[in-house]
Amino acid sequence: MSEHVIEISDLSRRFGKKQALDNVSLSVPEGAVFGLVGENGAGKTTLLKHVLGFLKPQQGTVRVFGLDPVADPPGVLGRIGHLSETRDLPTWMTIRELFEFTRAFYPKWDPVYAEELRMMFELSLNQKVPTLSRGQLARAGLLLALAHRPPLLVLDEPSSGLDPVVRKDILDAIIRTVVDEGRTVLFSSHLLDEVQRVSDRVAILDQGKILLTSPLDEVLVSHYQLTVSFQEPQPFFPELAGALTWSGSGREWKIICNGQKQELEVALQELKAEILEQNSPTLEEIFVARMKSAARSSFEE
Numbered sequence: 001m002s003e004h005v006i007e008i009s010d011l012s013r014r015f016g017k018k019q020a021l022d023n024v025s026l027s028v029p030e031g032a033v034f035g036l037v038g039e040n041g042a043g044k045t046t047l048l049k050h051v052l053g054f055l056k057p058q059q060g061t062v063r064v065f066g067l068d069p070v071a072d073p074p075g076v077l078g079r080i081g082h083l084s085e086t087r088d089l090p091t092w093m094t095i096r097e098l099f100e101f102t103r104a105f106y107p108k109w110d111p112v113y114a115e116e117l118r119m120m121f122e123l124s125l126n127q128k129v130p131t132l133s134r135g136q137l138a139r140a141g142l143l144l145a146l147a148h149r150p151p152l153l154v155l156d157e158p159s160s161g162l163d164p165v166v167r168k169d170i171l172d173a174i175i176r177t178v179v180d181e182g183r184t185v186l187f188s189s190h191l192l193d194e195v196q197r198v199s200d201r202v203a204i205l206d207q208g209k210i211l212l213t214s215p216l217d218e219v220l221v222s223h224y225q226l227t228v229s230f231q232e233p234q235p236f237f238p239e240l241a242g243a244l245t246w247s248g249s250g251r252e253w254k255i256i257c258n259g260q261k262q263e264l265e266v267a268l269q270e271l272k273a274e275i276l277e278q279n280s281p282t283l284e285e286i287f288v289a290r291m292k293s294a295a296r297s298s299f300e301e
């Protein structure tokens with residue numbers, strides 16, 4: 001098997017007139033925690049559904065463990081722990097029945113680990129699924145995804161709408177699984193601070209297109225924030241290569257930049273602007289800057 005657990009090449013998908021995925025290519029290496037971020041409707045769930053084999057590529061290829069997930073569902077799905085965005089669990093069951101039911105599908109179900117997770121997630125065996133709160137539903141769904149110790153976890157918005165304590169449980173579980181056992185995680189999220197905390201790699205999806213896919217460290221070091229002061233008040237910020245976004249007014253402006261540091265410094269000197277401060281932006285600030293910059297470029301086209 002290649003060292004990439006997931007390989008997606010030129011994947012495109014339309015729903016009617018809507019281009020949900022547009023020539024998406026990305027690879028998820030073995031042992032990585034891969035965070036997929038994007039605004040609502042960016043195509044994250046559609047991408048994950050292709051990885052799971054729930055959707056057939058209209059164009060391009062998807063390989064998971066070197067296999068086609070549509071052609072070989074048992075070969076792929078049996079090795080994936082999956083948490084869907086809608087957490088669709090059978091509503092007539094108790095937690096105990098849910099465990100027994102799910103266990104039947106997975107020969108590698110680990111009852112000791114399942115019990116450990118149940119205690120950690122404070123789930124009662126006799127509780128019925130329809131009475132579970134949103135947080136409990138997410139914990140139960142995550143437990144089912146983890147308890148057969150799959151080599152790949154695919155989690156769609158695992159912490160969406162949950163309170164911080166539950167979110168931390170979920171993230172801890174992800175990190176522990178991955179760090180301890182060298183497993184691979186692909187998850188989608190719009191909580192950028194969490195993506196930054198747990199991921200080694202990230203991809204930004206924007207209107208079905210990959211805007212960026214890179215190791216997290218590289219994303220963070222290749223972006224920087226400058227506070228600059230001009231000698232004269234500026235009615236608007238000048239066009240500068242490498243500047244993704246800017247905010248401010250008059251003499252002082254903050255800019256978020258990508259690469260091209262030397263060119264930018266020279267250009268600022270020519271404009272008689274002084275760099276007052278340099279900071280490292282968060283993933284969230286980078287995400288917002290990249291989205292705004294992409295929107296500006298498509299508006300200008």
Ligand SMILES: Nc1ncnc2c1ncn2[C@@H]1O[C@H](COP(=O)(O)OP(=O)(O)OP(=O)(O)O)[C@@H](O)[C@H]1O
Nearest residue numbers: 015018020038039040041042043044045046047085
């Ligand atoms: N079965 C479908 N039929 C029609 N349109 C669809 C279908 N599934 C997805 N879409 C459309 O494709 C686009 C991408 O949807 P998708 O659910 O993949 O986005 P997302 O990034 O997961 O969004 P969210 O963060 O809101 O869950 C959206 O415009 C959505 O309305």
